[in-house]
Amino acid sequence: MAGTGPHGRAERRSAGELESEVLATLWATADALTPAEIQAEIGGGLAYNTVHTILKRLYDKGLVLRDVDGRRGAYRPAKDAAQLTAEAMHEALDRGPDPIAALQQFVTGLSRQEEAALRDLLGGSGP
Amino acid sequence: MRIDVYVPLVLALLLTSIAPGVGRRVSPGLAARVLVTAATLTAAASTWALLLLGATLIDQAPAVIAEAGEEGRVLPEPVPETVAVLAVAALAVIAHRLLHVLRARIATRRLLLRLCEGHPPDSELVVAASPAPHAFAIPGRPGRILVTAAMLGALEPAERRVLLAHERAHLTHRHAALSTAVSLAAAANPLLVPVRETVAFLLERWADEEAASAVGDRRTTARALARAALASRRARPGCALHFSEHAVTRRIAALQTAPPPVMRSVGAAVLALGALPALGAADATSDLLHLLAGTLPGL
Numbered sequence: 001m002a003g004t005g006p007h008g009r010a011e012r013r014s015a016g017e018l019e020s021e022v023l024a025t026l027w028a029t030a031d032a033l034t035p036a037e038i039q040a041e042i043g044g045g046l047a048y049n050t051v052h053t054i055l056k057r058l059y060d061k062g063l064v065l066r067d068v069d070g071r072r073g074a075y076r077p078a079k080d081a082a083q084l085t086a087e088a089m090h091e092a093l094d095r096g097p098d099p100i101a102a103l104q105q106f107v108t109g110l111s112r113q114e115e116a117a118l119r120d121l122l123g124g125s126g127p
Numbered sequence: 128m129r130i131d132v133y134v135p136l137v138l139a140l141l142l143t144s145i146a147p148g149v150g151r152r153v154s155p156g157l158a159a160r161v162l163v164t165a166a167t168l169t170a171a172a173s174t175w176a177l178l179l180l181g182a183t184l185i186d187q188a189p190a191v192i193a194e195a196g197e198e199g200r201v202l203p204e205p206v207p208e209t210v211a212v213l214a215v216a217a218l219a220v221i222a223h224r225l226l227h228v229l230r231a232r233i234a235t236r237r238l239l240l241r242l243c244e245g246h247p248p249d250s251e252l253v254v255a256a257s258p259a260p261h262a263f264a265i266p267g268r269p270g271r272i273l274v275t276a277a278m279l280g281a282l283e284p285a286e287r288r289v290l291l292a293h294e295r296a297h298l299t300h301r302h303a304a305l306s307t308a309v310s311l312a313a314a315a316n317p318l319l320v321p322v323r324e325t326v327a328f329l330l331e332r333w334a335d336e337e338a339a340s341a342v343g344d345r346r347t348t349a350r351a352l353a354r355a356a357l358a359s360r361r362a363r364p365g366c367a368l369h370f371s372e373h374a375v376t377r378r379i380a381a382l383q384t385a386p387p388p389v390m391r392s393v394g395a396a397v398l399a400l401g402a403l404p405a406l407g408a409a410d411a412t413s414d415l416l417h418l419l420a421g422t423l424p425g426l
Contacts, residue, residue, distance in 0.1 A: 081245035106262035
């Protein structure tokens with residue numbers, strides 16, 4: 001399922017926002033992706049050249065690896081910094097809820113009834 | 128001074144009672160901004176009122192007694208001494224509560240900066256290679272967005288865009304500063320704690336509305352919230368129930384209707400309610416100064 005459709009508005013997204021989106025796409029999957037695959041996944045009328053430029057920038061920053069899994073032109077996210085961040089985050093979470101409680105988390109917990117209602121909302125495509 | 132000085136303390140209750148209604152009917156951006164402003168003014172005024180009450184103890188100070196005694200004046204006693212002593216005790220508690228909030232904020236800030244270590248400074252998205260779904264904004268210049276790999280993997284492409292737009296809205300509209308302001312207000316005046324909870328919810332609603340307009344689709348925004356909530360639920364099945372337990376479903380329900388209107392008149396009314404205690408406190412201040420000046424010309 002690709003995110004194509006009437007909702008993508010590539011022309012209104014800044015370079016920084018597109019970088020985040022491409023990086024998020026690479027992290028969302030276990031597979032290495034080619035620029036064409038990323039383009040199909042993101043959708044929203046994003047030009048192939050734009051995807052290519054963004055990947056080059058991410059590569060220069062050391063955020064992605066190129067030519068991985070023996071596939072020429074396939075990209076994968078670089079894991080080192082992300083693993084250190086995860087360790088630091090879990091260390092803080094284990095210490096107690098205080099530091100994270102002050103954060104504005106994207107979502108909070110659910111009751112059993114609410115869970116069922118949300119599954120209904122997502123319909124067949126839900127997890 | 129007799130009545131004015133108590134006005135700021137009572138008006139906090141009025142603000143607390145109207146906050147949920149304002150939050151439900153007015154666009155979340157406007158509601159959050161006016162509630163934070165009114166709460167901050169109210170808390171500042173009520174703290175100042177306590178200071179004034181405490182200041183009436185000044186006639187107990189040996190230096191003041193000596194000077195007044197020489198001139199043969201009777202010292203004013205605008206409020207009972209017990210009230211003044213209680214006010215001083217309340218001020219001590221408030222100072223402690225304010226420090227607690229500030230310390231917690233600084234600790235969080237330090238943690239967030241540590242989480243960004245090793246990531247290029249000019250990159251907005253900071254990914255944590257974690258199997259637990261989390262996402263939050265990291266305020267700063269520039270602000271950044273931390274999302275775990277598990278959260279990214281749980282969402283579909285358009286929903287990931289919603290998530291990024293939501294966190295970006297927290298950063299662009301300085302929600303962290305608003306949240307700190309209302310937390311300090313609630314620490315200074317515990318009657319405002321419900322206002323703090325309302326604002327916390329409104330900041331999420333505000334970011335949801337911004338995300339919906341950035342992505343151009345309320346339905347996708349609602350689905351993103353639902354999927355993220357379900358993923359979090361699976362990851363933390365034994366998690367204790369929390370006061371904001373119903374927040375996600377209420378946010379989703381709000382996205383399934385039209386966006387609430389920007390009602391400037393209601394906003395202005397809330398601001399006026401915040402200005403009243405400040406006026407009361409100002410009036411009480413001039414009364415006290417007047418009293419003291421009349422007794423002690425040297426003051």
